[in-house]
Amino acid sequence: MTALCREACCSVTPRLTVSELFERGFRRNRAAPLPIEGAAFTDPEGNTARFSVDVTGDTIASISFRTSSCATLIAYCEYLAEITVGFRFDIASAFTATSLVEALPGVPALKRNRAVLAVTAFRAALAQASDHLSSVTEGSL
Amino acid sequence: MKVAYIFATQRHNVSYVLAKMILPQLEENRHGADVVGMFFFEDNNYVLVDGNPIGARLHKVAQDKGILLMGCDQCCYEREIADKLFKGVPIGCFPDLYKALSGNMPDQVITL
Numbered sequence: 001m002t003a004l005c006r007e008a009c010c011s012v013t014p015r016l017t018v019s020e021l022f023e024r025g026f027r028r029n030r031a032a033p034l035p036i037e038g039a040a041f042t043d044p045e046g047n048t049a050r051f052s053v054d055v056t057g058d059t060i061a062s063i064s065f066r067t068s069s070c071a072t073l074i075a076y077c078e079y080l081a082e083i084t085v086g087f088r089f090d091i092a093s094a095f096t097a098t099s100l101v102e103a104l105p106g107v108p109a110l111k112r113n114r115a116v117l118a119v120t121a122f123r124a125a126l127a128q129a130s131d132h133l134s135s136v137t138e139g140s141l
Numbered sequence: 142m143k144v145a146y147i148f149a150t151q152r153h154n155v156s157y158v159l160a161k162m163i164l165p166q167l168e169e170n171r172h173g174a175d176v177v178g179m180f181f182f183e184d185n186n187y188v189l190v191d192g193n194p195i196g197a198r199l200h201k202v203a204q205d206k207g208i209l210l211m212g213c214d215q216c217c218y219e220r221e222i223a224d225k226l227f228k229g230v231p232i233g234c235f236p237d238l239y240k241a242l243s244g245n246m247p248d249q250v251i252t253l
Binding site: 022070 | 219221223226232
């Protein structure tokens with residue numbers, strides 16, 4: 001089975017374009033954080049990002065984030081938040097800034113470094129979730 | 142006097158005010174003010190797409206005179222042109238614009 005195209009050329013919604021990810025991410029960015037929060041990170045340009053997650057066992061149940069109001073950064077974060085729900089932590093952690101840039105074409109080179117911040121903050125939340133899972137598992141023994 | 146232009150409204154702004162007033166005056170060194178930057182909103186960003194004939198003249202003048210050109214990032218993403226602008230023309234939002242102009246601040250910002 002072939003995956004449906006979710007870029008701007010096709011009518012499949014929700015589209016995974018920077019513009020539409022930003023629109024959805026803008027709303028998610030204002031939502032209350034989820035129970036497990038990762039560390040906040042800041043890039044040299046002053047942009048910040050912090051993810052929070054809710055988990056079921058060792059999988060991601062839902063994702064939220066708080067970032068600076070940069071459209072590119074919000075779109076990158078929203079992509080991670082939409083795509084990785086249902087993933088195990090270890091699989092989601094394998095997502096790199098390079099793969100994020102490749103997954104979201106249309107971002108000019110000068111703005112692609114936002115992917116590094118997004119992935120760093122995302123991984124920090126996953127690390128926090130793993131720690132949380134470990135403590136829950138140890139507590140039940 | 143140093144000025145920056147913000148192209149915020151549409152209609153005749155790029156094809157007339159920019160292309161038939163500001164740009165020829167800049168090309169002929171008789172604009173009357175030093176233009177340090179131009180920022181484009183909404184459909185005005187199409188002038189910055191590589192290959193646009195008005196944009197090509199603007200890009201050349203901007204390079205010759207050190208004028209900052211910048212497109213609104215959300216406007217460009219919405220139009221799927223963010224990675225199709227003239228070489229070296231960035232996209233950004235107000236923090237990027239102010240930062241880019243900080244080394245050569247305008248005395249007046251003119252919204253068109």
